Amino acid sequence: MPLSVAAGHATVAGLRNRNEDFVGMVTPNEPELSAKGLIAAIADGVSGNAGGRDASEYTVRGLLADYYATPDTWPVTQALDRVIKAINSWVQRQGSARPELAGMATTLTAVVLRGGFYYFAHVGDTRLYLLREGKLSRLTTDHVWDRPEMQHVLTRAVGLDSRLAIDHGMGESRQGDVFLLACDGVWASLAEHDIGRHLAELAAGRADPALAADALVQAALDAGSSDNSSALVLQIKALPEENLRDALSASRQLPLPPRLKVGQTLDGYRVEAVIHASRATLLYRVVDPASQRRLVLKTLHPERADDAQERSAFAHEEWLAKRVVARFFPQVITPQQRNYLYYLTTWHEGQTLQQMIDAGAHFTAPEAIAHGTRLVRAVGALHRRSIIHRDIKPANVHLGADGELRLLDLGVAQSGLEDGDVRAQAHPQAGTPSFLAPEQFDNAPPSRQTDVYAAGVTLYFMLTRRYPYGEIEPFQHPRFGIPAPPSRYRPDIPLWLENVLLKAVARDPADRFETAEEFLLALERGASGPIAARPAMPLAKRDPAALWRAVAAVSIVANLLLLYLAVVRGL
Template sequence: MPLTLALGHATQSGPRPRNEDFVGMVTPREPELSTKGVLAAIADGVSGNQGGREAAEYTVRGLLSDYYATPDTWPVAQALDRVLSATNSWVQHQGSVRAELTGMATTLTCVVLRGGFYHFAHVGDSRLYLLRAGVLTRLTTDHVWDKPEMQHVLTRAIGLDSRLAIDHGMGELQLRDVLLLVTDGVWSALRDVDLCSRLSTLALGNPGNSSADDTAAELVQAALDAGGGDNASALVLRIDALPEQDLRDALSSLQLLPVPPRFKPGQQIDGYRIDSVLHNSRSTLLYRVTDLRNHRALVLKTLQPDCGTDPQERAAFAHEEWLAKRAVARFFAQVILPDNRSALYFLTTWHDGSTLQQQLDAATHFTIPEVIAHGTRLVRAAGALHRRSILHRDIKPANIHIGSDGELRLLDFGVAQSGLDAPQRATTQAGTPSYLAPEQFDGAPASRQTDLYAVGVTLYQLLTRRYPYGEIEAFQRPRFGEPVPPTRTRPDVPHWLENVVLKAVSRMPSERFDTAEEFLLALERGATRPLNKAPPAPLLQRDALSIWRSVAVVSVVLNLLLLYLLVVR
């Protein structure tokens, strides 16, 4: 069952000649309901200038449209933060170029209901309340001066400052929860006990028989009757049903499909003919297929039949397809949606060419310009993923395809991680050992820097056919000293390129590139603005264990010598 709500809103100008409040909601259908959720927002334009209403309306309308245009892989807080930061800049700009709108600003409180959780963002003195089991809790904090005579003066608002600080929060939803968003024209005129009483009546109502609009209208009218002298607005949401599946399951109908048997060339499924087996791993199978309707070559990926009953394998496979659908750029194979799907598989575009690993195995010699070109495009591909809050976690030559069209494509999202991943998946070590950053062997989670480290190892391998710290086997506990400079194996490597590669594969995260953009800039500048060679790490930092062992041995020897001298005397 999908997330089901009862929603209602009301707003009145009260004694004011103009209503500077603005209320808005979006209740999408699937798949947006599962991927983005329901969004509700309320804003109160700062009075005292003509721009209050404009700021409130623009902020809410912009949020309701732009939030749904953000990548599905972004966490809710990140999506809201990006949209509201841009809105804040626009409001500030309007107030600076139009004299009649000088000082325009607005409060904002919004809530996103997605899956079984609520997420909110807040700035100003509008409020968000939660009624649960008869107890009313205020979830937001008013951003006003703490002096009694100054509590009507905002310290934070959209458009008030060039740097916007937004409060974020989240929590788990329960059936019969009621969420209330109100402007100060309501909460300042009514006591919490009055709010709780009216919301409790709504909470006890029958699902499907919504009186949320009536409740919102009653709250607004009660505030005005109590002597409220400001615009009054309220937005009410009651949780009538929660989704039975978690977010990842709701994202893909693949969860309910059977795993197909192993195919042989010539067999067909859903109008696709199996041409050959491309890859056969422990958990997945990859086939080259032909769409018989338009004779287009595609790639079909599915689970091994033995993995069909494993819920974790099925969930990971569904998650891989979901991520691959959202990696829309020239650097990735694109997912093709079949008209009818009778089994657990997904399709991607087919591209002639070979992987970098296949070229290494064929003893291909990579020239310096080729390594720079491949590195530049690979860093761009990693950056495209990172901007979508996706970590690849398995960048290596075997997953980098160079097409006959000259394009570089990053393959295989089997262990990729997004901002929506559960904490236990995010901290699980994944990838190929020789390309894992040193800190990952100590339990550190994957990050943008660990992806870029793998890019650096790949470039090092293209230059030298070796690994900077030697090959690392599975379950091995490696020791990391100083990487061997590529020029020792290949003297024709320019010093500026060597410095870039050594920085990328540095043992210490603080000495590596922070972002793909920084890495890309170093490659593009090349010899014109070369990176300085990193100073060698102190001996104690490079091999602390050996140093302290030596100190311990010397200390024992000296103590024994002193003991001998004392005994002899």
């Protein structure tokens, strides 16, 4: 479903001879709507100057036109910043070159709605409000002198100075959100309670955006406003599914939180425990203040604040986590207001397989079959969503106290759904070496079969505490021969299960299960429909180098024998 927004505006001159406000909006068709989004802007020309109206109109028209001419690869904030600063230079030059336009300047507030996010740019004292779930928030700060008698004097405006500082902001959009762009002729005459009341009529379905804008302007006039009064109202009717571009854009804008201690809060979430700290990420168990529900908060180390690659990878992980809505995975929870780069998931009591193994847990064959069946189901659920996990191992398999198995950590997962995932192809060995399929050490790209292999090694390790080809150290380039049968370490393993595991961890992908569903079927059939044992692999396929060494050795022996016979005959 594409982004759908209803809009309406109203503007009047009030008691002034000329209306120096200007409002505008562009709703493009696809693909521009997805690539660049919808943009709306309001400007209020500086009063008492002949160029006020010219400045406001040119600024809004120029922004609406030039924003769509910027490269699609630019972040929204960069595009807005570049365009507005170019317009600022033009407006100032006009004021300097033409005496009748000396000092021409204008305020500007613009909002872009793209995908599941909103972005805004702001200069001056026009304002942007957001009404969400009945609560009105002002998103912009007025750029005026802080002395009471000078609060009408601007400190920043388009055309006021050669160097322009622009306020930027962003946030996640929600269906039903109502945005208001208003000039001081409206907001200076109305209390925020009154503004919220008029917008609430729209949110409740008792008015449309045009009626809401008219009502706000008329209310400002009735309250005694003599200034130009303008309002532009936007209501989000439908949101598209979040795309990776939006997620990456958000990751660049939000600051990283400081390293947190137990008892501290972040956006209201109180830290109960530090769950895990890796090289790049931090996991906390937190409590939602509203519901008292335990959640997991994941973020990057503060030291990674300037690492664009880590930020992109983290945003990609969150984006994928939102795609996997199933009982086999923790579910992403959307916070009411997110001011830092992190994401929340459900918390589940229990332990990972690795924690249980480290604690000395012993798994019987029936337990391993039950856990393996659920693990392979989880892998299949990922693959049906075109996601390759790339790091399946006991530490990422969680057995909950509620009896559910959940697959954790999509930090190096690859979706193939977006062009941005091409970067994952450049790192085929991402993951844990002992669980990487043999072909990945020859730089083959990750695939569904590499996940099948990792799931097979996980079950093999759970039963035997060994690896089928031995443990592999980082940066090692191992040689894969014949996998050790698990019955060597666990004689109680049924023959049919051994055959299933050996097929799952076969060195050659052609000998492996082709899909997770095929692996699952073999586990479910068990002894009633066992798969055949793999035939002995010919030496030429198992170890070509050994074959040629043997041929060379035989050749040397034969040549030495011939030489010996020749010498004996010569005597």
